[in-house]
Amino acid sequence: MPIVLHRINYISFRHFLRDCSRTFKTWKRVIMKDELMPPSRSDPIVKKLDNTLFNSVFTPELTSLLQLFKKYNYELKLAGGAVRDILMDIQPKDLDFATDATPDEMKNMFEKEDVRMINNKGEKHGTITARINDKENFEITTLRIDTHTNGRHAKVEFTKNWKLDALRRDLTINSMFLDFEGRVYDYFFGYDDLQKRKVAFVGNPSHRIKEDYLRILRYFRFYGRIAEQPDAHDEQIILAIKENINGLEGTSGERIWSEWSKILSGNYAKELTLKMLECGFARYAGLPEKLNIENFESVYDATRKNSIILQPITLLALLLKNEDEVFEVHNRLKFSAYERDLALFILRYWEDKPSTDLLKFYKRILIHYKGKVSNVRSHICELLKCKQHFSLAEDIEKIVIPRFPITGYMLEKYIKRRTMMGIVIKELKNIWLDKNFEITADELLQEVPRIVSELEDND
Numbered sequence: 001m002p003i004v005l006h007r008i009n010y011i012s013f014r015h016f017l018r019d020c021s022r023t024f025k026t027w028k029r030v031i032m033k034d035e036l037m038p039p040s041r042s043d044p045i046v047k048k049l050d051n052t053l054f055n056s057v058f059t060p061e062l063t064s065l066l067q068l069f070k071k072y073n074y075e076l077k078l079a080g081g082a083v084r085d086i087l088m089d090i091q092p093k094d095l096d097f098a099t100d101a102t103p104d105e106m107k108n109m110f111e112k113e114d115v116r117m118i119n120n121k122g123e124k125h126g127t128i129t130a131r132i133n134d135k136e137n138f139e140i141t142t143l144r145i146d147t148h149t150n151g152r153h154a155k156v157e158f159t160k161n162w163k164l165d166a167l168r169r170d171l172t173i174n175s176m177f178l179d180f181e182g183r184v185y186d187y188f189f190g191y192d193d194l195q196k197r198k199v200a201f202v203g204n205p206s207h208r209i210k211e212d213y214l215r216i217l218r219y220f221r222f223y224g225r226i227a228e229q230p231d232a233h234d235e236q237i238i239l240a241i242k243e244n245i246n247g248l249e250g251t252s253g254e255r256i257w258s259e260w261s262k263i264l265s266g267n268y269a270k271e272l273t274l275k276m277l278e279c280g281f282a283r284y285a286g287l288p289e290k291l292n293i294e295n296f297e298s299v300y301d302a303t304r305k306n307s308i309i310l311q312p313i314t315l316l317a318l319l320l321k322n323e324d325e326v327f328e329v330h331n332r333l334k335f336s337a338y339e340r341d342l343a344l345f346i347l348r349y350w351e352d353k354p355s356t357d358l359l360k361f362y363k364r365i366l367i368h369y370k371g372k373v374s375n376v377r378s379h380i381c382e383l384l385k386c387k388q389h390f391s392l393a394e395d396i397e398k399i400v401i402p403r404f405p406i407t408g409y410m411l412e413k414y415i416k417r418r419t420m421m422g423i424v425i426k427e428l429k430n431i432w433l434d435k436n437f438e439i440t441a442d443e444l445l446q447e448v449p450r451i452v453s454e455l456e457d458n459d
Contacts, residue, residue, distance in 0.1 A: 038188060038203035040163065046191045049182035053086055057095060058180075061136035066180055072109050074101035076140070077162075077185070078178040080169065086178065087194055097140040098177060100160045103128055106140060125156060144168065149211045163187045170208055170215045171222055172200050197228045205240035213247030217259035220276060224266035231271055241279045248284035256285055257333035264312035270300040273315070286332025291319045299386050306390060314382050317343040338375060345379040346386065358389065360433070362396055367429050373401065404429060405441035414448045420455055427451045 057078070069076040076099045082092035099106070106128045110117055116131045126142035143165040144156040159165065162177060162185065169175040172190035184191060188202050199222050201208040201215075209215050219237065248256060263272050274293070282291065296318040303310055313335060320326055326343045329335075335343070354361040362380050369376040377396060384393035406428055408421055415421055428444050428451070 037167070040187045041189070044163070044185040044187045045183050046186045047087075047184040049086070049178070049184065053089060053091065054178075054182055056091070057082075057086075059136060061132040062138070064132050065130065065138055068109065068113055068115070069099065069101070072101070072105075074099055074105065074109075076180070078180075079141075080174045080176075083176040083178045083184065084173050084190075084194065087176075087184070087191070095138075097138060098143055098162075098165065099140050100143055100162075101140075102126075102142050102158050106130075106142075126158060146211060167202055168211075169202055170212070170218055172202050173222065173226065175202050194226070197226050198234075199223045199226050200234065201237065201240075205237050206244060209240060209244045210247065213244065213251050214255055214259060216241050216245065216248065216279075217256065217263065217276075220272045221259055221263050221266065224263055224268050224272055227268070230268040231275065233275065238275070238279065245280040245284065248281070251284075253286065253333040257335065260285065260316075260333075261312035264315045265309075269315060270297060286329045287319065288321075288325050288328065290321075292321055293319070295319075302388055303385060306388075308385050308390065310385060311342065311382060313339040313343050314346060314386065317346045318386065320347060323347050341371065341375065342379050342382060346383050349383055350386075358392055359395060362392070363399065363401075364430070364433055366396070366399070366401060367404070367433060368426060402437050404432065406444055410441070410445065411448065414445070415452060420452065423455060424448060424451050 066076060076097055078086075079096045079098040082095045085092040101109070103123050103126055107117065109115075110128070110130055116134070117128060118131055118137065119129045126144050127139055128141075129137055129139050131137050142158045143160060143162060144158050145161075145164050146155070146168050147157045148155040166175040166177070166185075166187045172188045172193045174190070175186075175188055176190045177185040179185070186192075193200050199219060201219070219241070223233070260273075260276075263269060263276075266272075273296075277291070277293075281287075282289070296315065299318050300310075300315065316329070317326065320329065320343070323344050326340070326347055330340050330343075349365070352361075362384070365380060366373070366376055369379075377399075380396050381393040384390070384396065406425065408425070411421060411424060415424060428447060431447055432439055432444060
């Protein structure tokens with residue numbers, strides 16, 4: 001007997017099949033095992049640090065941890081982004097640690113020394129989290145190589161070789177290590193690239209991307225953080241991105257939006273987004289075929305010229321034409337409720353060109369809009385910044401709206417039909433606004449019979 005699917009059910013079923021194909025995507029042997037070792041330093045030590053920023057990472061808890069690893073003859077070094085930030089004179093937000101000790105060796109060591117271990121979810125990937133002095137947590141990951149990947153996740157094998165661990169990392173600037181004597185270890189010229197403000201993959205760009213397609217967006221994110229020119233990309237990297245952009249189809253929308261929102265928050269947000277679109281990014285982010293590029297560019301340029309920074313979701317909304325497109329993109333990228341509502345608000349009110357007093361127009365939206373007042377105020381200010389009403393946005397931010405003096409309970413004796421309640425309240429709020437919020441509850445209640453009579457006459 002044939003199965004007939006309702007259109008909505010069919011669409012859901014199709015999405016289910018698509019998600020299944022993502023979930024069960026074939027694990028492939030990592031190309032890194034097959035490629036030639038890229039050019040590397042014979043002596044990886046490139047610099048010795050001894051400055052205030054480096055010394056600031058030494059808390060009493062870190063000192064205790066270092067003593068413990070030294071006691072058991074294991075190496076422990078800072079890895080990745082923390083090293084990059086310290087070399088750029090930036091205080092690192094997170095410290096990632098790498099070690100040649102295996103997870104079992106770390107566990108045995110910590111158990112012998114009565115060190116508490118927490119959050120064992122990372123253990124299968126080689127990460128042990130130790131809590132020292134019941135005060136500070138340290139995530140410590142065993143050196144590893146990737147053996148298989150499905151383009152999103154990797155199966156790993158532990159190693160004692162620091163160079164091989166560096167090779168599995170995405171970008172050269174993220175592949176350095178720093179020991180606690182201040183020595184910087186750089187196998188693949190990440191230090192040189194950092195000095196030149198160059199963003200490059202470790203080894204073959206296409207191979208690194210195939211190991212995790214999200215590295216496409218990480219490339220653009222770090223380009224915005226590191227590069228000194230908005231469009232000085234290595235064409236071989238851009239070609240590799242274009243050839244592999246379809247791999248983002250199997251990447252979760254949440255991860256895509258997490259990276260893209262950081263790109264939109266950073267330097268060259270306009271230029272990098274346009275370059276991503278040139279590479280074919282749009283369809284994998286759920287964006288429509290025809291984008292409002294002109295609007296996106298003009299608003300971005302105008303706000304940056306005035307040192308105004310828009311929220312990432314605002315910049316994305318400027319690429320769209322209507323609320324339906326917001327929902328389509330939201331279906332793919334899974335915005336937060338606040339982000340979704342802000343995007344909808346901007347598209348809903350974008351074409352409005354009120355002929356009346358602008359401040360009063362937006363006050364009216366503020367008192368009528370359903371939802372948290374703080375959110376609505378933020379939405380209005382963001383819209384006004386887009387429209388280059390910068391001083392008006394500042395005024396809206398400062399406005400204090402008093403509590404509306406009328407409640408539904410106070411209106412019950414005047415209104416017989418409950419369906420009229422919302423309409424009456426709306427009319428009363430308009431009167432309240434026209435009187436600059438200075439009319440009393442009793443004065444407002446005197447208006448109710450007239451409003452009800454007019455509504456009944458119009459039925």
